[in-house]
Amino acid sequence: MKWSDWAVLALACVALNTGGARAADPLETAMQTCWSCHGVAGEPKDPTIPIIWGQQAKYIEKQLRDYRAGDRDNQIMSSMAEAVPFKELARAAELIAAKAWPQRADVAKAPAPESAATCQACHGADLMGGASPEGIAPRLAGQFAEYLDDQMGAFARDQRANQKTMSAMMKALSAEECARLAKYFAGL
Ligand code: HEC
Numbered sequence: 001m002k003w004s005d006w007a008v009l010a011l012a013c014v015a016l017n018t019g020g021a022r023a024a025d026p027l028e029t030a031m032q033t034c035w036s037c038h039g040v041a042g043e044p045k046d047p048t049i050p051i052i053w054g055q056q057a058k059y060i061e062k063q064l065r066d067y068r069a070g071d072r073d074n075q076i077m078s079s080m081a082e083a084v085p086f087k088e089l090a091r092a093a094e095l096i097a098a099k100a101w102p103q104r105a106d107v108a109k110a111p112a113p114e115s116a117a118t119c120q121a122c123h124g125a126d127l128m129g130g131a132s133p134e135g136i137a138p139r140l141a142g143q144f145a146e147y148l149d150d151q152m153g154a155f156a157r158d159q160r161a162n163q164k165t166m167s168a169m170m171k172a173l174s175a176e177e178c179a180r181l182a183k184y185f186a187g188l
Pocket residue numbers: 031033034035036037038048049050051052055060063064072073074076077080081083084092138
């Protein structure tokens with residue numbers, strides 16, 4: 001389906017649910033498409049799809065721009081990001097960031113590998129993300145281990161080439177260390 005079809009479908013659903021009594025924000029309505037993968041309550045069913053609710057707004061905005069520009073290469077997300085009207089990118093990111101990060105039950109705690117201290121320099125002492133010397137760093141705490149591990153590998157192999165410092169750092173880590181870090185972050 002094209003984005004416009006999704007938007008029309010989502011609009012129709014909202015109209016049914018509310019009886020058309022309340023005018024919905026068209027951007028919120030169109031973003032129903034996003035939740036089909038990223039989770040209707042913010043928790044994706046597939047652990048290779050990242051949690052984005054409550055993620056850093058400026059980070060989300062940059063990723064959407066990077067997917068559009070092809071600086072971050074992913075077929076699905078490039079077309080998804082292109083479907084968000086350019087002038088609405090920042091507002092879309094803010095709406096997503098304002099939603100509550102999902103509280104996941106039953107996530108195993110894992111010990112902190114020594115290299116985690118390096119990550120805290122930019123991703124924050126609590127690994128919740130925020131301002132860093134390399135721009136806004138994303139929250140890693142509570143993210144899916146599978147997704148984090150995938151992305152670390154993608155940086156190391158230059159498959160994800162939208163942040164040079166991250167690529168350089170990930171090349172220096174073994175696959176085993178990346179897996180340990182990913183499990184640690186997921187359990188926070
Ligand atoms: C068909 C499933 C699907 C849909 C629909 C979808 N996404 Fe995604 N999204 C993904 C996958 C898979 C990734 C990870 C891609 C990668 O490896 O770069 C992702 C990644 C992202 C990221 C990067 C998060 C991070 O931590 O780096 C953002 C932001 C995002 N999506 C926003 C959106 C928005 C906004 C929409 C709706 C306009 C949307 N997505 C719709 C599957 C989807």
